Amino acid sequence: MASRFSLPDWDTLATLDDDELPLLAGALLIARDEYPQLDAAGYDALADEYARELREQIAASDSTPAKLIAINRYLFDVLGFSGNHEHYYDPRNSYLNEVFDRKLGIPVSLAVVQMEVARRLGIPLDGVSFPGHFLVRLPVDDGLMVMDPFNRGRPLAADELRDRVCEHLGGEVPDDAQLLQILAPASHRAILVRMLRNLKALYARAEDWDRVARTTDRVIRLMPxxxxxxxxxxxxxxxxxxxxxxxxxxxxxxxxxxxxxxxxxxxxxxxxxxxxxxxxx
Incomplete structure (x- = not known):
């Protein structure tokens, strides 16, 4: 049966509330600006296929953290998704079709893949607009499990998170309340805007003003x-x-x-x- 997945246009996407804005469709809409012929339904089906491969294993586990560890093992060890450490500033790392095809990305684009697979398996994985480096978070019984999608989903302890934040707060060490605020879930709108601004910065550095204008226009659509x-x-x-x-x-x-x-x-x-x-x- 053919997939009914399709992309909204930018005008429609811009009118949606944060809780209605589809993350995968929005990320693929960004990619379609650069790749007009991309098969959006095919990438949705691919995320479904990943979830289908994991479903039996996930159902057998009673522990939500263990389920997420299984997802990470499948994505990063079996399928080979990885942070592109060698060519971090390659624009392809921010276009989701290229991330699926090449299995390479930056923190936010890898997080989108991770979140989409987790969502299909009923696991409440959220993105975190952490300073400098996008992360993901999972509520657990005793707090939060925070992971780094750029480094194979590695869990991060509170002390490491504080150390990472310090350089962006002028050396100030955040207390527990400040750290929790920084770790608040990012809306789908915020995630898409972060992807667009990453691209905008890359294209500005290259003086590719046509693409700077395009990505900036998309940000304005989402954040007037x-x-x-x-x-x-x-x-x-x-x-x-x-x-x-x-x-x-x-x-x-x-x-x-x-x-x-x-x-x-x-x-x-x-x-x-x-x-x-x-x-x-």
Whole structure:
């Protein structure tokens, strides 16, 4: 029987509440921007196949952590999914079709595969927008089990998590309440935005302004109030020479953030867009 799985369009996706937003479909929609012919239903079926291979083993275990360990063993040891340590900044690591095909990814994309398989097996695995490195979490009887999908699903102790956070908090060691707040579940919207922003950063580094504009536009669809994305899309449009779009975005950014630290630089860019010049480099 043919799969009924299909991708929404961006306008539809943007209107959904966080709890209705489909993670796999959203991640594949991001990939379809780059790979228009990708077989979305095929990747959904592949996730189903992984879950089917595990279902008997999972059903035989009474322990939720043991079930997740079995999922990790299958994904990382049997199938060979792995963090791409050698070429971390390859954009393919962020496109889910490539992650399924190559078995290589970065923390957030590997987490999406992990979460999707776990969901099909009734295991409440959530993503965590941890500073610097996306993680996954599983509620257990005595607290939380936190794992690193980039390193084969390795469990992380509280002390290691604190050490990882410290460098992002100016050396401050978080207490238990702060750490729990940092480990709060990430919404599907937040996960998709993180994937898009990763791609945006890669393309900006490569000065691929067409793809910067595209990924920034997708973030704006999902988070209309992210005003800094208006600025970045406007600057990308300016570099591409699409002046009407540049003027509109930069004006809106300045109207919303007139006292921003970069307001003067953005005003200069707006003057350039209004004068019809595209000399930014």
């Amino acid at each position: 109030n992210a005003v800094e994305e208006l600025r970045d899309r406007g600057l990308a449009y300016l570099r591409l020479g699409w002046l009407p779009g540049a003027r509109e975005d930069l004006r809106r950014y300045l109207a919303l953030q007139p006292a921003a630290e970069d307001a003067e630089l953005v005003r200069l860019a707006l003057v350039e867009a209004s004068a019809g010049r595209t000399s930014l480099n």
